[in-house]
Amino acid sequence: MFESFLEAELTKRIGTPVEIAMSDGFVEGIITSVTGNLLTILQTVGYGYGTTTTPLTISIPAINFVTFSPVA
Amino acid sequence: MIRLAISNEARAALLNLLGSLQQNLTNTTTNVLNTTTAATTEVLDTTTATTEILNTTTTATTNLLNNTLINLLRLRLLPNLSNLRNDLTNRLNQTVQLSTEYETLSGVLLAVLSDYVVLAESDGTMHFVNLSKIETVASL
Numbered sequence: 001m002f003e004s005f006l007e008a009e010l011t012k013r014i015g016t017p018v019e020i021a022m023s024d025g026f027v028e029g030i031i032t033s034v035t036g037n038l039l040t041i042l043q044t045v046g047y048g049y050g051t052t053t054t055p056l057t058i059s060i061p062a063i064n065f066v067t068f069s070p071v072a
Numbered sequence: 073m074i075r076l077a078i079s080n081e082a083r084a085a086l087l088n089l090l091g092s093l094q095q096n097l098t099n100t101t102t103n104v105l106n107t108t109t110a111a112t113t114e115v116l117d118t119t120t121a122t123t124e125i126l127n128t129t130t131t132a133t134t135n136l137l138n139n140t141l142i143n144l145l146r147l148r149l150l151p152n153l154s155n156l157r158n159d160l161t162n163r164l165n166q167t168v169q170l171s172t173e174y175e176t177l178s179g180v181l182l183a184v185l186s187d188y189v190v191l192a193e194s195d196g197t198m199h200f201v202n203l204s205k206i207e208t209v210a211s212l
Contacts, residue, residue, distance in 0.1 A: 006188040023173040064172040070196030
């Protein structure tokens with residue numbers, strides 16, 4: 001049901017809204033791509049890192065956890 | 073040379089016979105040619121199909137081997153998380169509290185994978201927690 005590696009599981013969920021927690025911050029956005037151990041998202045809420053206009057690339061090993069909220 | 077005197081009727085019959093023999097020969101040759109062509113085409117088609125199957129099999133095998141190798145390498149390179157993974161595997165389907173540097177999460181432990189675990193909250197929210205970022209584990 002779930003892929004063995006987080007990277008593969010996130011690849012399956014490209015286009016899905018997520019919340020990503022790093023050790024010292026939190027971002028919300030939509031997964032646009034997964035390349036190796038890098039995850040790129042387009043932020044939907046403008047706090048945390050970067051801006052909502054440029055894609056944010058996150059190192060997957062630096063992620064504490066990824067949250068998927070149920071579809072409202 | 074032997075010469076035989078034959079009647080006109082016999083001659084006509086003989087010529088007729090010769091004519092039909094020629095026709096038969098032509099028909100047979102055409103049939104043999106058609107059969108050979110059909111058989112060759114079939115053999116060629118089968119060969120193409122075989123080549124395709126071989127190509128597909130080779131590609132699939134190569135991909136499988138590559139993926140296995142990559143996964144093995146990754147597991148080797150990962151910090152030794154097997155103790156944590158074993159502990160968490162024993163708590164599958166239990167309500168647990170996992171702490172990370174950012175936040176402490178609670179929920180039902182749905183799955184323990186190679187480098188992350190899946191935690192589900194009662195409202196359906198799912199957390200994929202990086203194994204290497206888990207600091208404490210407690211059952212609730």
